[in-house]
Amino acid sequence: MLAAILSITFLGGLFGLGLGWAARRFQVESDPVIDQIDAILPQTQCGQCNYPGCRPYAEAIANGEADINQCPPGGETGIKALADLLGIESMPLNPENGEEQAKAVAVIDELACIGCVLCVHACPVDAILGASKQMHTVIESECTGCDLCLPACPVDCIDMVVRYPDAGDWRWSKPQPAVSGAALMGDEILPASHH
């Protein structure tokens, strides 16, 4: 009887130590939910969600303070992805936060620019290049289209321009029913019989 109790206790202790060691040794840093939400958000940093950037909005969602439908640049796809991640029902975009629009980039009318640096300070991703009393310009590839530079400009010389893809980065569109490209050969076909 005593032998059984001792041996079971000993084994239990041994396994307990083993498990404890393994838990420390093989500890996996779990990806906190805020990071996962932040990864889905489009990182435009536009503030249309009423938070001062994508990260704060992600934190608000994680804390249950904000709904998942406050991000217009993310659009329907973004809301769906968030709903999938959090295991909740998808919902339509909140119109109070704005509408989903085609991605645009800011373009400065360089003749009208007075070099006041206000837009440079307003840009959340440092995509505007310029110095005091020098002409400013937008680095197109870095611009997220957040619109934050528009109200900052005192002479109204910034426009948002939608960039339509040229042939180099053109994408195939969703197929429409009853248009088939390959069925041009009539009934002149025979199935392959080489197997």
Add this chain to the structure above:
Amino acid sequence: MHIDQAEQARNVAEQLHHFHGGLRLHHNKKISCETPVASTPLPEHFFVPLLQQYGKEAEATVVVGQKILKGDEIGCFAHLGSGCVHAPSSGVVKAVVRRPISHPSGTDGWCIVIEPDGLDQWKELESLTDWPDADPALLRQKIRNSGIVGLGGAVFPTAFKTDEAIKRGIHTLILNGSECEPYISCDEMLMREQPDSIILGARILQQAVGATRTVIVIEEQMGAANHALKQAVKSTGDNDIEIVRVTAIYPEGGEKQLIQVLTGLEVPAGGRPSNLGLLCQNVATASAVAQAVVEGKPLIDRIITITGNGITRPRNLVARIGTPIADLVERCGGYTKDAARLVLGGPMMGYALNSDDNPVIKAANCILALTQLDIQPPQAEMPCIRCGECARVCPAVLLPQQLDWLIRNEQWIDAEDCGLFDCIECGCCDFVCPSHIPLVEWFRFGKSELRSLAVERNQAKTAKHRHEARDARLLRIKQERRQRMKEKKRAFKDDAEKQKKLTEAISRARARQGRNE
């Protein structure tokens, strides 16, 4: 790679194998093979698109009004280590405009408009007749500078492939002459009429990439081409160039399918033939390489098949890049009365053009004019009945019905996992589908979506990174300012204390003075 696999890859064409699926199609090649390849007169204007290859548009390097000679560089690319676009004839640059560029999108692109002066005068050509003694790196440099791209239709820069071949190590060069799409015969005619040029190109490429052997693959029924190539090989006395005839099953001309036929091995998903120690080039590309290296001529023309029941006298033409397609059709006696649709490429993988104003591009191997009879009226799409025919014919061993379902439901990641990017868009599944589902269109759409998702993800990552960097900078500036303020305050305080001590001392002194008086 397994050692026995590496061994198997070396035994190219020792024994022929099969790839999965495929279709036997009617060739319809004979109509364009009956007359020899002819040249095309100079058009009134050339419209040379700056988008000629896989990737982005080239940058124009000429200005309006500039006089140029045949073969001058008129546009250059800044990436992929690739070469340039060259002037198809001597003349004057009239304009740089946006117009149709023979692209599946039908959108416009930048074109250089050249008015030929009729002299057709070459720029000074740097020929290299003693290429057998040349450094392989120099040969690759010449290939790069000549703007050569894969002329089989994928227009992947040849210099990129040869550079990669050097990095990975290549033992066998495969020249692809098995043009498996119906109607197209440009490669066959080239093999019949200029076999010496192809063999020369093969030997140059072999030296440029350090391959020890070349296999030229043609289709079983190309008797004349076989004969011509054999004669050409015999006259050079080489015994490391071999000609192999394969059964014509569509799409065995696809690079990966061809390699499977020749070696029995599959090119790994996402990999390239160089993974197996192979380099695959089109026969026309080899011929262009020969011209570029030996004569110093950049790629400014190609053989193109003008065919179909909508063309009066179908034939092959040597067409310069930038020639309007209408000029080529005219050279072939114009359209027949019942011509209804113009297709660039073959009937399986080609795309419809909305106008014959479109110019010849490096990728254009065939202009196909179809009549109303050829075109099936688009049949209504029916639901998938899961018959599995598409999976039976898929040469990439995919499950088209499954991919279609995933793409329609926007399950992008799953579609990618199911091998969407291994689809070669050959159209076999479309062809056999009893429900007339436009599967390839869905696959192209799916691939496009996945690519743009990746681009968006990358942009978001950059934006996030820049935003964080900005936040960190602003915080640093704020802290530095605070630090400065603190120091100033302390300095002020120190000053105040000093002042206090001073005034105390003064008042003490005054008090003492007062006492003394």
